[in-house]
Amino acid sequence: MNEPTAGGLSLRTALAMLVFTLVFTAFMAGGYLLTRDPIARSAKAEKLLLIDQILPRSGYDNALLDDVISLPPTPELGLDQGGQVWRARRAGQPAALVMEAVAPDGYAGRVELIVAVAADGQVLGARVTQHRETPGLGDYIDPRKDKNKAHPWISQFERPARDLPPAAWTVKKDGGAFDYNTGATISARAVTRAVGRVAAYAAAHRDALFQ
Incomplete structure (x- = not known):
């Protein structure tokens, strides 16, 4: 069986890192899209509650x-x-x-x-x-x-x-x-x-x- 060359190992490592980066980025983007609107609504509601204290x-x-x-x-x-x-x-x-x-x-x-x-x-x-x-x-x-x-x-x-x-x-x-x-x-x-x-x-x- 042929031993992997240094170049081959480097390529495999690079591909693994690329796949990991793509999966992690997709995961983070999905999490952001899922939470963006609820966070925005929560911040808006909190601001309005503060304003309610001075303007009914x-x-x-x-x-x-x-x-x-x-x-x-x-x-x-x-x-x-x-x-x-x-x-x-x-x-x-x-x-x-x-x-x-x-x-x-x-x-x-x-x-x-x-x-x-x-x-x-x-x-x-x-x-x-x-x-x-x-x-x-x-x-x-x-x-x-x-x-x-x-x-x-x-x-x-x-x-x-x-x-x-x-x-x-x-x-x-x-x-x-x-x-x-x-x-x-x-x-x-x-x-x-x-x-x-x-x-x-x-x-x-x-x-x-x-x-």
Whole structure:
């Protein structure tokens, strides 16, 4: 029996690796195709549940997550890489905007937010979507971490606020209109001022955002 040559062994190895690669790639592609849509639906549902906390579905009748525009880098909102705006409509008319924003000056850095603003300029609510604030101290800006479950700190923004002057969009320690937790002012100040900037931006660009 002839002994296999080095070239023959190399060819067999290469063919085996090729077959393995093709089978593995097909397996991975199949898995991706099977899970892609469920993952996308899950992410969409999770995002909508978050928006529900600041904009009730009774306030609009369009497919909110499909009525979205992308903002370019927008320094006014802290969006160095741009962001998204979801547009709520009722009977075809503007109802509210849900806008991404970033407070760059949290105690531990960036605090990412979504803010709902009614078409008439009233801030409807805000939620923190990502932060690194100190556990047990500054993380009360996130209602999931706030010990006051009945009236979490961030629920202050769920009130008529369209007529507040710019100077009022900060904490009371700085002469503003919003409460804060003693010993943890920086986080609250950063979020409050960011929400104020969103309110101002929405008022200034309302028509363009809804077009």
